[in-house]
Structures are given as C-alpha cells and as structure tokens.
Amino acid sequence: MSEKTEVAEQQRNFGSILETIRGFFAEVSAEFGRITWPRGKELIESTVVVLFFIVILSVVVLFFDKVIEWVLRLIMGA
Numbered sequence: 001m002s003e004k005t006e007v008a009e010q011q012r013n014f015g016s017i018l019e020t021i022r023g024f025f026a027e028v029s030a031e032f033g034r035i036t037w038p039r040g041k042e043l044i045e046s047t048v049v050v051l052f053f054i055v056i057l058s059v060v061v062l063f064f065d066k067v068i069e070w071v072l073r074l075i076m077g078a
Contacts, residue, residue, distance in 0.1 A: 038046065
C-alpha cells in the first residue's frame with residue numbers, strides 16, 4: 001500500500017472516531033434534557049435519609065469490627 005493510501009485511510013478512521021464522539025455527546029445532551037431533577041425539599045429529605053443510613057451502617061461495621069477484634073485477642077492471648 002502506498003504512503004498516500006495509508007494517510008487517507010488514517011484520516012477516514014480519525015473522522016469516523018470524531019463522528020462517534022460527537023454522536024455520543026449529542027445523546028448525552030439529549031438524556032440530560034429528560035432528567036427530572038429533585039426539588040429543594042425532596043433533595044434535603046433524600047440527603048437526610050442517606051446520611052442516616054450511613055451512620056447506621058458505620059455503627060454496624062464498628063460493632064462487627066470490635067467483635068472480631070475481641071475474638072482475635074482471645075485466640076492470640078494478648
């Protein structure tokens with residue numbers, strides 16, 4: 001294959017990649033238009049629920065961590 005043919009092929013491939021990227025961002029933009037964003041009150045309520053469950057999960061993990069630590073101390077005799 002000649003050098004000119006290779007360059008032309010690379011340019012076509014690059015153009016195809018750019019069109020794919022443009023298409024992707026066009027679809028992303030269209031999807032953003034379909035999103036129903038939460039209102040202020042709903043956002044605050046959801047945030048409080050998430051924070052509450054994070055605290056609960058942290059306490060549960062801490063509990064199991066301490067139980068495992070206690071069991072290991074019994075086994076190791078420390």
